Amino acid sequence: MTNKEYANFLLPNVEHDWSYYEEKYPKRDLKEGAIVSRYAPSPTGLPHIGNIYQSFISYSFCKQTNGIFFLRIEDTDGKRTIENGIQAILDTIKPFNIEFNEGPISQTEAKGNYGPYIQSERKDIYQAYAKKLIEEDKAYPCFYTQEEMDQIREYQSHKKQRIGIYKKYAKYRDLSKEEAIEKINNNEKYIIRLKSPGDFENKVILHDLIKGDIELPENDIDEVIIKSDGLPTYAFAHAIDDHLMHTTHVIRGDEWVSSYPVHEQLFKVLGFQVPKYAHIAPITVKEGETVRKLSKRKDPEATISYYYEKGIPNEVIKLYLATIVNFDFEEWYTNNTDKSINDFNFEFSKMPIGGTAFDLEKLMSISRTYFSRLKNTELFDMLDKYTLEYDKEFNSIINEDKEYSLNILNIERDVERPRKDIASLEEVKKYFWYMYPSLFDKNTEEYMEVKKCDKQIVLDYINNIYDEKDDQETWFNKVKEYACLNGYTSDKKEYKENPDKFIGMVSDFCALLRVIIVKKNQSPNIYYLIKYLGKNELLKRIELFYK
Numbered sequence: 001m002t003n004k005e006y007a008n009f010l011l012p013n014v015e016h017d018w019s020y021y022e023e024k025y026p027k028r029d030l031k032e033g034a035i036v037s038r039y040a041p042s043p044t045g046l047p048h049i050g051n052i053y054q055s056f057i058s059y060s061f062c063k064q065t066n067g068i069f070f071l072r073i074e075d076t077d078g079k080r081t082i083e084n085g086i087q088a089i090l091d092t093i094k095p096f097n098i099e100f101n102e103g104p105i106s107q108t109e110a111k112g113n114y115g116p117y118i119q120s121e122r123k124d125i126y127q128a129y130a131k132k133l134i135e136e137d138k139a140y141p142c143f144y145t146q147e148e149m150d151q152i153r154e155y156q157s158h159k160k161q162r163i164g165i166y167k168k169y170a171k172y173r174d175l176s177k178e179e180a181i182e183k184i185n186n187n188e189k190y191i192i193r194l195k196s197p198g199d200f201e202n203k204v205i206l207h208d209l210i211k212g213d214i215e216l217p218e219n220d221i222d223e224v225i226i227k228s229d230g231l232p233t234y235a236f237a238h239a240i241d242d243h244l245m246h247t248t249h250v251i252r253g254d255e256w257v258s259s260y261p262v263h264e265q266l267f268k269v270l271g272f273q274v275p276k277y278a279h280i281a282p283i284t285v286k287e288g289e290t291v292r293k294l295s296k297r298k299d300p301e302a303t304i305s306y307y308y309e310k311g312i313p314n315e316v317i318k319l320y321l322a323t324i325v326n327f328d329f330e331e332w333y334t335n336n337t338d339k340s341i342n343d344f345n346f347e348f349s350k351m352p353i354g355g356t357a358f359d360l361e362k363l364m365s366i367s368r369t370y371f372s373r374l375k376n377t378e379l380f381d382m383l384d385k386y387t388l389e390y391d392k393e394f395n396s397i398i399n400e401d402k403e404y405s406l407n408i409l410n411i412e413r414d415v416e417r418p419r420k421d422i423a424s425l426e427e428v429k430k431y432f433w434y435m436y437p438s439l440f441d442k443n444t445e446e447y448m449e450v451k452k453c454d455k456q457i458v459l460d461y462i463n464n465i466y467d468e469k470d471d472q473e474t475w476f477n478k479v480k481e482y483a484c485l486n487g488y489t490s491d492k493k494e495y496k497e498n499p500d501k502f503i504g505m506v507s508d509f510c511a512l513l514r515v516i517i518v519k520k521n522q523s524p525n526i527y528y529l530i531k532y533l534g535k536n537e538l539l540k541r542i543e544l545f546y547k
């Protein structure tokens with residue numbers, strides 16, 4: 001039996017030869033320097049912050065080099081695959097504006113000429129290349145039963161040896177074709193293993209674009225390439241897919257660093273060019289004394305729904321992630337008020353080598369900056385959408401008089417240094433509830449302590465002095481003059497010397513007005529609060545305060 005016949009016997013019913021695929025997926029016609037990379041998740045659940053982080057990184061590098069970014073679904077581990085897992089990935093990633101040039105666009109459809117982009121639909125392709133290796137005597141069938149494999153593993157760990165099928169453990173490596181055929185005819189089950197040409201004593205160097213050069217022992221393990229279900233292992237699929245899809249850069253989690261020698265070996269054995277690698281360090285969480293990866297099961301803030309519920313936009317999450325990707329992003333963002341993330345040029349060399357602790361505080365602070373840069377109309381639209389889903393009552397309140405709401409949202413917004421108070425859409429109500437009389441009437445909070453004057457003084461101020469047509473300066477000058485005529489002073493020194501002679505300073509009069517309106521001693525500029533609430537509401541609140 002020739003090698004070719006033997007390969008056909010081991011992997012029958014494979015429609016095409018490997019060379020068919022080499023022709024079918026020609027080199028991409030791209031400019032020098034264009035990065036082709038991918039996001040290659042397993043459809044095992046909803047993507048979380050760590051997944052967004054990885055896909056955002058790959059996407060950014062492809063986009064900024066006018067390259068190709070594609071989605072590949074790695075579902076060869078059928079047991080873990082969930083129903084509609086592809087749709088779940090698409091639905092989660094899409095709102096982040098992380099766009100794929102190629103890949104699945106729904107559970108059943110895809111775009112691009114290098115597909116299928118779902119590994120379980122590529123079985124024939126993997127087998128065609130496995131056959132190539134068998135023909136070249138670089139791969140072989142292995143007949144160990146699960147029980148035998150368990151025994152070997154147990155023995156190796158007991159003897160503190162490396163785990164795996166290598167050297168003397170590679171019992172079927174040199175089996176003759178005839179012996180193998182006999183076993184198969186006797187219905188013995190087999191998988192296909194690589195005949196590793198490596199020597200553990202040799203070194204390979206991973207030239208990682210993020211971590212620098214990493215020296216690792218060469219692989220000498222006869223790794224499985226085709227499993228008993230006919231599907232490939234991750235390593236084999238990785239080599240074939242990234243070769244045929246012409247990936248220039250493999251950008252993936254650094255848990256794969258230690259498997260690099262196997263991957264490099266597979267590329268070489270298959271006669272493929274080895275792509276560049278960039279291994280991303282994870283986002284971590286400190287738990288007691290140990291540091292672990294951010295986990296969607298343990299950390300609520302790792303899930304995307306956490307941010308949706310609070311009304312923290314995807315853009316903010318991306319901005320925060322960008323600060324992790326490149327250490328100089330944050331400064332750039334702060335200094336470039338008119339730019340968006342896509343204008344930044346990310347670099348591999350500025351990425352963290354080790355894990356970065358997830359910092360929700362920092363995310364919230366970035367969120368404040370983000371919200372402060374929105375126009376009132378933009379903020380209103382977001383708030384409208386958010387409250388429609390999470391707070392219907394507030395939604396109808398803000399829509400009762402949209403112009404009024406827009407005015408409120410514009411307080412200290414349309415200025416050189418806008419207020420940085422709102423970190424989430426959920427918080428808007430917390431900052432502005434008192435501007436809506438219906439919410440004020442329902443509020444049961446106590447008024448904060450404040451120096452009081454006679455009720456009549458405040459009533460007279462509103463009735464006789466306040467004029468809604470005044471600009472801010474005139475308004476303040478009038479307040480000052482009125483307060484000083486009614487027992488307040490603007491002279492700090494004088495007040496210090498004779499505190500009993502005065503009700504307080506002019507600032508105390510303003511503080512009183514503020515507490516009457518807001519119940520608290522902090523708020524945006526009360527000039528606007530009074531202006532928008534209007535005289536009648538003010539008079540009502542004065543009555544309530546002095547009750």
Ligand code: GLU
Pocket residue numbers: 039040041042074238250251252253
């Ligand atoms: N499916 C692999 C994972 O989820 C992908 C790794 C890669 O990007 O090659 O970790």
